[in-house]
Amino acid sequence: xxxxxxxxxxxxxxxxxIKDGPKRLDAAKKMLKxxxxxxxxxxxxxxxxxxxxxxxxxSDETAAKFILMLSAGGNVRTTTMKAFTxxxxxxxxxxxx
Numbered sequence: 001x002x003x004x005x006x007x008x009x010x011x012x013x014x015x016x017x018i019k020d021g022p023k024r025l026d027a028a029k030k031m032l033k034x035x036x037x038x039x040x041x042x043x044x045x046x047x048x049x050x051x052x053x054x055x056x057x058x059s060d061e062t063a064a065k066f067i068l069m070l071s072a073g074g075n076v077r078t079t080t081m082k083a084f085t086x087x088x089x090x091x092x093x094x095x096x097x
Contacts, residue, residue, distance in 0.1 A: 001037070001056040001057065001058060002056065002057060002058075002059065002060065002082060003040075003054065003055070003056055003082070003083040003084070003085060004054075004055050004056070004057060004063045004080055004081065004082055004083060005052065005053070005054055005080070005081050005083045006051075006053045006055065006067065006078045006079065006080045006081075007048075007049040007051075007052060007078065007079040007080075007081075008049060008050055008051035008052070008053065008076050008077070009049055009050050009051075009076065009077050009078075010050050010051075010076055011074060011075055011076060011077060013074050014074070014075030014076050017075065024073070024075060025042065028070055031066065031069065031070075032057070032066050035057065035058075035062050035065070035066055036057070036058045036062060037055055037056050037057035037058060037062060037066065038055065038056050039054075039055045040054045040055055040056060041054040050076075051076070054083075060082065063080065063082075064080075067080050
């Protein structure tokens with residue numbers, strides 16, 4: 001299943017309601033699971049981004065739909081990247097001319 005890394009920042013609304021953060025995280029995990037994916041890792045981070053997540057989704061379309069639905073809540077803004085595992089990386093490199 002494709003892997004995606006999201007760099008997440010709280011909006012003003014999201015940080016004002018930070019105490020609801022764990023509840024929103026649980027709801028996001030359930031929403032992604034219901035879409036056939038899984039939030040594999042979640043990190044609260046310090047620096048340019050507030051949160052980093054690693055998730056799997058059945059397709060790019062599913063990942064995009066999830067991120068759009070999540071962002072529509074107004075609590076976070078994301079930068080999402082499709083990621084390749086080490087095994088996928090090695091396979092891809094082995095096919096280079």
